[in-house]
Amino acid sequence: MKFSSCDLCDAHEDLLRLGTLQVLPPVFQRYGQAPAFSGPAFTLKVFEDNALVRSALEQPGLGQVLVVDGGGSLRCGMVGGKLAALADTNGWNGIIVFGCVRDVDELNAGAVGIRALGLHPQRSARKGLGDAGLTVAIAGVMVRPGDWIYADADGVLVSQEPLS
Numbered sequence: 317m318k319f320s321s322c323d324l325c326d327a328h329e330d331l332l333r334l335g336t337l338q339v340l341p342p343v344f345q346r347y348g349q350a351p352a353f354s355g356p357a358f359t360l361k362v363f364e365d366n367a368l369v370r371s372a373l374e375q376p377g378l379g380q381v382l383v384v385d386g387g388g389s390l391r392c393g394m395v396g397g398k399l400a401a402l403a404d405t406n407g408w409n410g411i412i413v414f415g416c417v418r419d420v421d422e423l424n425a426g427a428v429g430i431r432a433l434g435l436h437p438q439r440s441a442r443k444g445l446g447d448a449g450l451t452v453a454i455a456g457v458m459v460r461p462g463d464w465i466y467a468d469a470d471g472v473l474v475s476q477e478p479l480s
Contacts, residue, residue: 318352319352319354319466319468319479320468320470321339321466321467321468321471321473322470324337324466324473324479325337325339325473327479328475328479331475331479336475336476336477337473337474337475337476337479338457338458338473338474338475339457339471339472339473339474340412340454340455340457340471340472340473340474341455341456341457342471343433343455344412344431344432344433344455344472345431345432345434345435346429346430346431346469347417347420347424347429347430347431347432348400348410348423348424348426348427348428348429348430349424349425349426349427349428349429350409350410350427350428351429351468351469352429352466352467352468352469353381353409353410353428353429353465353467354409354410354464354465354466354467355379355380355381355409355410355464355465356379356380356381356462356463356464356465357380357381357383357460357461357462357463357464357465357474358372358377358380358381358382358383358448358449358461359383359385359448359449359450359451359452359459359460359461360372360382360383360384360385360446360447360448360452361385361446361447361450361452362384362385362386362394362445362446362447363386363387363389363445363446364386364387364389364391364392364394364415364440364441365440365441365442365443365444365445365446366394366395366399366439366440366441366442367441367442367443367444367445367446368444368445368446368447368448369382369384369394369395369399370399370402370442371444372448373399373402373403373406373408374402374406375406376406376407377403377406377407377408377409378407379407379409380408380409381408381409381410381411381412381465381467382403382408382410382411382412383412383452383454383459383465384411384412384413384414384415385414385452385453385454385459386413386414386415386416387414387415388414388415388433388455389415389416390415390416390433390434390436391416391436391438392415392416392436392438392440393416393417393418393419393435393436393437393438393439393440394413394415394416394417394432394440395411395413395417395418395423395430395432396417396418396419396422396423397418397419397421397422397423397425397426398419400419400422400423400426400428400430401422403428404426404427404428408428409428409429410428410429410430410431410465410467411428411429411430411431411432412430412431412432412454412465412467412472413430413431413432413433414433414452414454414455415432415433416432416433416434416435416436417430417432417434417435417436418435418436418437418438418439420435429467431467431472449461454474458474459474460476463475463476464476464477464478464479466479
């Protein structure tokens with residue numbers, strides 16, 4: 317589906333007023349070859365530990381967007397080049413990290429669209445701590461499993477229903 321987040325906001329001002337369509341704050345940097353991506357959210361809540369991120373990306377993505385609530389940590393990278401390649405291989409449409417990523421050259425060479433707060437060269441822990449399938453807070457916006465994510469050059473939208 318080709319879309320513009322600006323056009324979606326204009327066409328769905330009623331949903332914005334109701335709060336069933338929200339816009340993430342403009343704090344995310346863009347990585348990867350895909351200028352835009354969309355799909356239902358698969359949520360993770362982790363903190364400076366990316367073992368569950370790897371586990372999720374090893375599964376068939378089925379066109380979903382992995383939404384990682386990393387607590388906004390700026391102390392390590394939660395997704396690197398190998399995990400981005402895994403996401404592409406397994407059919408994930410995109411990744412949003414409320415935290416940092418690493419391996420910027422590999423991320424930017426990859427096909428999967430990624431949004432994150434920034435870059436950090438240090439890798440995360442790999443203890444397997446965290447939860448999947450929860451409602452998470454991404455920069456103050458609640459994202460529920462199955463919410464629709466629309467990300468393009470103008471921003472990231474979270475909708476409780478698919479938009480057209």
